[in-house]
Amino acid sequence: MANSASGESVIERVVKIMEAFSKGNPRLPLRELVRMTGMSSSTVHRLANDLAASGLLERDQSGDYGVGARMWELASRSNPLEDFRRRGLPFLEGVHAAVREHVSLSVPDVESGSVLYLERLDRHGTVMNLAEVAGRLEIHSTSSGMAMMAHMPGYVQERFLAGTLKKTTPATETDPARLRKQLAHIRELGYARMAGVLVAENTAYAVPVFGEGHSVIGAIAVVVPSAEENPGLILPVLVAAGRGLSRTMGAERRPYGTRPWLESPGK
Amino acid sequence: MANSASGESVIERVVKIMEAFSKGNPRLPLRELVRMTGMSSSTVHRLANDLAASGLLERDQSGDYGVGARMWELASRSNPLEDFRRRGLPFLEGVHAAVREHVSLSVPDVESGSVLYLERLDRHGTVMNLAEVAGRLEIHSTSSGMAMMAHMPGYVQERFLAGTLKKTTPATETDPARLRKQLAHIRELGYARMAGVLVAENTAYAVPVFGEGHSVIGAIAVVVPSAEENPGLILPVLVAAGRGLSRTMGAERRPYGTRPWLESPGK
Numbered sequence: 314m315a316n317s318a319s320g321e322s323v324i325e326r327v328v329k330i331m332e333a334f335s336k337g338n339p340r341l342p343l344r345e346l347v348r349m350t351g352m353s354s355s356t357v358h359r360l361a362n363d364l365a366a367s368g369l370l371e372r373d374q375s376g377d378y379g380v381g382a383r384m385w386e387l388a389s390r391s392n393p394l395e396d397f398r399r400r401g402l403p404f405l406e407g408v409h410a411a412v413r414e415h416v417s418l419s420v421p422d423v424e425s426g427s428v429l430y431l432e433r434l435d436r437h438g439t440v441m442n443l444a445e446v447a448g449r450l451e452i453h454s455t456s457s458g459m460a461m462m463a464h465m466p467g468y469v470q471e472r473f474l475a476g477t478l479k480k481t482t483p484a485t486e487t488d489p490a491r492l493r494k495q496l497a498h499i500r501e502l503g504y505a506r507m508a509g510v511l512v513a514e515n516t517a518y519a520v521p522v523f524g525e526g527h528s529v530i531g532a533i534a535v536v537v538p539s540a541e542e543n544p545g546l547i548l549p550v551l552v553a554a555g556r557g558l559s560r561t562m563g564a565e566r567r568p569y570g571t572r573p574w575l576e577s578p579g580k
Numbered sequence: 581m582a583n584s585a586s587g588e589s590v591i592e593r594v595v596k597i598m599e600a601f602s603k604g605n606p607r608l609p610l611r612e613l614v615r616m617t618g619m620s621s622s623t624v625h626r627l628a629n630d631l632a633a634s635g636l637l638e639r640d641q642s643g644d645y646g647v648g649a650r651m652w653e654l655a656s657r658s659n660p661l662e663d664f665r666r667r668g669l670p671f672l673e674g675v676h677a678a679v680r681e682h683v684s685l686s687v688p689d690v691e692s693g694s695v696l697y698l699e700r701l702d703r704h705g706t707v708m709n710l711a712e713v714a715g716r717l718e719i720h721s722t723s724s725g726m727a728m729m730a731h732m733p734g735y736v737q738e739r740f741l742a743g744t745l746k747k748t749t750p751a752t753e754t755d756p757a758r759l760r761k762q763l764a765h766i767r768e769l770g771y772a773r774m775a776g777v778l779v780a781e782n783t784a785y786a787v788p789v790f791g792e793g794h795s796v797i798g799a800i801a802v803v804v805p806s807a808e809e810n811p812g813l814i815l816p817v818l819v820a821a822g823r824g825l826s827r828t829m830g831a832e833r834r835p836y837g838t839r840p841w842l843e844s845p846g847k
Contacts (some may be wrong), residue, residue: 325634
């Protein structure tokens with residue numbers, strides 16, 4: 314239906330337009346949309362008009378386009394992620410109240426090798442945290458990603474290790490053999506700790522969240538300035554939240570992290 | 581582009597499909613999508629396929645469709661509502677910690693005469709609260725809607741009063757003249773209190789949230805079982821949150837509610 318000369322469906326072209334918007338680019342003029350999507354001006358014009366007529370895009374006074382409230386409404390009211398986010402929020406709040414640092418809830422996207430952040434509570438401070446809500450980061454460069462990957466089946470891990478592994482900071486591990494070792498270690502501990510991997514001066518901790526059938530469905534993470542690291546506080550709180558949310562999400566009661574987790578908090 | 585015989589654009593047809601999903605119907609088989617959208621089986625089949633290929637819909641093991649994580653991601657990462665939700669969340673948490681009842685954050689949709697709920701914190705109890713996240717309720721049947729409408733320009737109020745006003749419970753006010761009086765009273769008080777209007781045994785309180793130029797951009801509401809109503813606690817907390825969030829959203833400091841608000845808490 315209405316495939317263009319390039320064989321793209323209308324839906325694919327709509328997604329291209331939607332992808333042009335981001336937190337840094339919430340509003341875009343038509344010419345920017347044309348440039349960023351690489352589609353013809355008339356196609357973008359027509360689609361943007363249709364999208365605005367349905368409320369999926371909105372135009373501001375200057376005529377620039379932005380994602381519309383209707384889009385958020387349609388996406389949120391029946392999304393399974395929304396259920397996980399809502400059930401996770403009280404646990405995030407508990408962790409935040411106890412540690413007063415950045416706290417996040419995420420889900421894995423194994424296909425793309427990334428972590429998708431559903432919710433984030435800010436430390437009201439200055440630490441830089443790259444995990445935006447609805448933002449993505451790579452699995453191997455985040456504590457959340459590694460905490461989740463550590464509990465996935467071997468064939469999923471091997472596919473992940475065979476993929477492209479980019480270096481974000483000098484501390485990012487990209488060697489498959491060493492990452493495989495790290496995953497085994499994280500699985501044994503029951504949590505991931507990564508220092509300076511995404512942002513040089515930060516240390517991140519994450520625990521996995523399990524769902525029905527004890528499959529990994531997400532992670533809760535805390536990011537702290539490495540100078541103020543306090544694992545004796547952070548780990549008990551995180552572990553409790555991870556297990557509590559897992560039970561809420563239907564995971565059976567089952568030990569994970571075969572080593573007593575407080576034994577080696579410093580990695 | 582690709583308008584059907586009925587003159588609908590592909591986008592309109594996509595929205596129809598998306599609208600079929602809701603919290604009560606998160607997963608739908610193809611035949612249900614056909615029935616609910618009233619479109620031809622081949623059109624729905626083709627569109628659903630394209631939507632699934634782009635991740636906007638997802639298919640589960642049984643072949644049923646649901647809204648995809650990609651849809652939520654595209655909608656959330658650049659949506660202006662997300663900014664309001666995030667800034668509002670700490671205020672909601674504060675209110676929730678103080679009153680331990682249902683707390684919600686909403687925005688007005690004057691066009692459709694409805695209130696769109698962005699966030700909700702549950703009282704861990706049994707009170708029924710119809711305000712779901714990404715759900716809508718009518719302006720005249722909610723304290724949030726009335727608190728927002730009370731501070732809108734006269735011509736917006738008149739258009740709202742001239743619209744269709746449905747009765748949800750016997751206590752729902754639908755008479756334009758009496759609603760006009762209520763709006764004036766709510767504006768004077770600076771908050772709305774509505775007892776048994778949406779759910780017979782509940783009482784709801786709401787305060788408006790203002791943005792730049794002192795225009796109403798949202799509302800914070802608390803719902804309590806009428807039997808446990810405690811306005812002396814709820815009102816100070818709500819008023820503080822409403823004003824705090826207004827300042828955060830760029831509203832100038834300006835009194836609203838010309839009467840001392842604690843004067844007549846019971847209405």
